[in-house]
Amino acid sequence: MTEEPIIQLKGLNKTFGSGEGQVVALDGIDLSIYPGEIFGVIGLSGAGKSTLVRCMNLLERPTRGEVIVDGQSLTTLSEKELRMARRSIGMIFQGFNLLMQRTALDNVCFPLELMGKSRREARKKAREMLATVGLADREKAYPAQLSGGQKQRVAIARALATDPKVLLCDEATSALDPTTTLSILELLKELNTRLGVTVVVITHEMKVIEKICSRVAILAHSHIVEMGAVEEIFRHPKTMEARTLIYPASVEETGESYPGGGRFLRLIFDGQATVRPVVTEMVLACGAPVNIAYADTKLIDGKMYGQILLELPGDRVTVGKMLSFLDDAGVKYEEEEETHNG
Amino acid sequence: MGNMLGLVGTGLLETIYMTLGSTVIAYIIGLPVGLLLVVTDKEGIRPHLVLNRTVGIIVNILRSVPFIILLVWVMPVTRAIMGTTIGSKATVVPLVISAAPFVARMVESSAKEVDRGVIEATISMGASTMQIVRKVLMPEAKPSLIIGAAIAITTVLGYSAMAGIVGGGGLGAIAINYGYYRSNSQIMLLMVIVLVVIVQIFQEIGGRLSNKTDKRIR
Numbered sequence: 001m002t003e004e005p006i007i008q009l010k011g012l013n014k015t016f017g018s019g020e021g022q023v024v025a026l027d028g029i030d031l032s033i034y035p036g037e038i039f040g041v042i043g044l045s046g047a048g049k050s051t052l053v054r055c056m057n058l059l060e061r062p063t064r065g066e067v068i069v070d071g072q073s074l075t076t077l078s079e080k081e082l083r084m085a086r087r088s089i090g091m092i093f094q095g096f097n098l099l100m101q102r103t104a105l106d107n108v109c110f111p112l113e114l115m116g117k118s119r120r121e122a123r124k125k126a127r128e129m130l131a132t133v134g135l136a137d138r139e140k141a142y143p144a145q146l147s148g149g150q151k152q153r154v155a156i157a158r159a160l161a162t163d164p165k166v167l168l169c170d171e172a173t174s175a176l177d178p179t180t181t182l183s184i185l186e187l188l189k190e191l192n193t194r195l196g197v198t199v200v201v202i203t204h205e206m207k208v209i210e211k212i213c214s215r216v217a218i219l220a221h222s223h224i225v226e227m228g229a230v231e232e233i234f235r236h237p238k239t240m241e242a243r244t245l246i247y248p249a250s251v252e253e254t255g256e257s258y259p260g261g262g263r264f265l266r267l268i269f270d271g272q273a274t275v276r277p278v279v280t281e282m283v284l285a286c287g288a289p290v291n292i293a294y295a296d297t298k299l300i301d302g303k304m305y306g307q308i309l310l311e312l313p314g315d316r317v318t319v320g321k322m323l324s325f326l327d328d329a330g331v332k333y334e335e336e337e338e339t340h341n342g
Numbered sequence: 343m344g345n346m347l348g349l350v351g352t353g354l355l356e357t358i359y360m361t362l363g364s365t366v367i368a369y370i371i372g373l374p375v376g377l378l379l380v381v382t383d384k385e386g387i388r389p390h391l392v393l394n395r396t397v398g399i400i401v402n403i404l405r406s407v408p409f410i411i412l413l414v415w416v417m418p419v420t421r422a423i424m425g426t427t428i429g430s431k432a433t434v435v436p437l438v439i440s441a442a443p444f445v446a447r448m449v450e451s452s453a454k455e456v457d458r459g460v461i462e463a464t465i466s467m468g469a470s471t472m473q474i475v476r477k478v479l480m481p482e483a484k485p486s487l488i489i490g491a492a493i494a495i496t497t498v499l500g501y502s503a504m505a506g507i508v509g510g511g512g513l514g515a516i517a518i519n520y521g522y523y524r525s526n527s528q529i530m531l532l533m534v535i536v537l538v539v540i541v542q543i544f545q546e547i548g549g550r551l552s553n554k555t556d557k558r559i560r
Contacts, residue, residue, distance in 0.1 A: 057466055059462060059465060059466055083468040083469070083470060084468065085468075086465075086466060086467065086468035087467065087468045089466070090466075090467075091463065091466040091467075093459060093462075093463060095457075095459045097457070097460045097462065097463035098460070098463075099460060099464075099478065099481070099482060100457075100460070100482060100557060100558050101481050101482050101555075101556075101557050101558075102481070102557075103557075110464070110477070111467040111468070113477070114467055114468060114469050114473055114477075115468075142557040142558075143557075144557060144558045144559070155463075158467075159467075162467070168466075
């Protein structure tokens with residue numbers, strides 16, 4: 001990418017407290033997010049991902065390092081300039097954070113009022129925004145009368161009312177059920193395409209990343225341990241942390257606890273259009289059963305990603321047949337000895 | 343008896359005048375002080391420890407002086423402001439001095455109920471401290487502020503009756519002068535009943551108003 005990044009974090013450090021009780025939340029974070037992309041940050045709880053996103057609009061002031069958004073170095077701005085800069089950075093939250101004593105429409109009007117827009121102008125824009133998120137008919141409803149998904153839609157409308165260039169989403173779907181999560185993610189994707197707003201998604205759920213992100217950073221122990229295109233990370237998770245997130249019941253653990261022993265074969269699916277039931281076909285073709293010790297595959301855009309761990313039969317001839325079958329089928333595999341507990 | 347009713351009527355009006363007047367003035371002082379305490383709190387939107395502590399200590403000192411002592415103690419101030427130390431008008435001064443810090447604490451506790459996340463969301467939209475106070479803290483805490491006001495009014499009402507001892511006006515003065523000094527137990531009972539009824543009315547109005555404005559209940 002030759003474009004200038006819209007968000008750039010340079011050598012970002014954040015520590016909470018001091019002395020004995022000091023906690024390092026972020027340590028040496030370097031990150032560039034480009035205009036128009038949907039960038040994901042994933043990590044287990046306590047990894048520092050919420051702190052990371054809160055540094056992007058200086059809700060949290062970094063201890064060291066630079067935050068550059070849309071060409072402005074936020075840490076050097078005066079308070080007034082920072083308030084101005086924040087208008088071009090929308091943010092939504094896990095808890096929606098709507099004003100409970102205002103209607104949906106007045107919630108969306110809020111950031112426009114802050115800018116000094118007239119009531120008429122604000123309402124006009126707010127109505128447009130509510131229509132965009134599919135809630136035109138609920139403008140008079142108070143947050144208490146809305147479902148979780150509807151509340152998040154209002155929050156999205158509110159965050160985008162000032163036409164920001166960036167939308168930060170801090171665990172925005174974590175309080176929602178799977179169906180609602182999906183509809184909110186689809187909305188974010190649609191708004192990203194339609195308005196060109198850059199979206200930063202913070203989550204602990206891999207499925208959120210899979211669904212909408214183009215690039216992802218994996219955050220663990222205050223560091224970015226892996227970063228790249230989502231497909232790439234899914235295909236070859238290099239670090240333990242990435243594997244833990246992508247395959248929640250980690251392959252290593254399963255291998256260890258498997259009681260059978262003998263030889264294992266790890267089938268690797270990295271994006272071929274696999275509509276064929278490969279394992280079943282292989283078993284039928286070779287006339288010998290295999291034991292599926294572990295499997296975790298995902299379909300992304302009609303392509304298969306993931307791994308299947310097979311325990312092979314003892315018979316060398318059959319194993320040979322199986323390997324050549326897989327070669328013919330174009331499936332990548334690795335042979336593995338049983339992992340021992342040391 | 344007709345004379346008596348007239349007396350009670352005047353006393354009632356005086357009490358209401360003292361109570362509402364003092365409460366209003368107490369809010370003019372206490373509301374900003376309470377908001378200041380929330381804003382400058384170490385968890386607040388503009389932490390300022392020195393200011394917060396100083397104001398907090400002043401509020402605590404005033405709150406810890408029993409009203410009956412304050413009443414006598416501030417008499418010079420009362421005379422300086424009102425020109426007299428007797429009657430319901432004079433009672434307003436100690437009532438305000440006593441109620442304002444109480445109101446400040448009530449406002450503080452109401453405003454602290456506002457969800458931290460909501461405040462953060464508005465900061466992320468670029469709201470200034472004043473905008474947060476005016477457009478978030480106060481409107482969002484409104485139902486709780488109204489309940490607080492009802493409690494403040496009934497407290498001030500109780501204090502205003504106490505002022506009867508040092509020559510303040512209102513129902514308290516009647517209860518002391520006729521009920522106590524002249525041992526008229528009927529008058530005493532009547533005053534108690536009237537005060538109970540007034541407290542009930544204010545509390546009821548406050549509760550209903552609060553529920554009516556609170557959009558969280560649906």
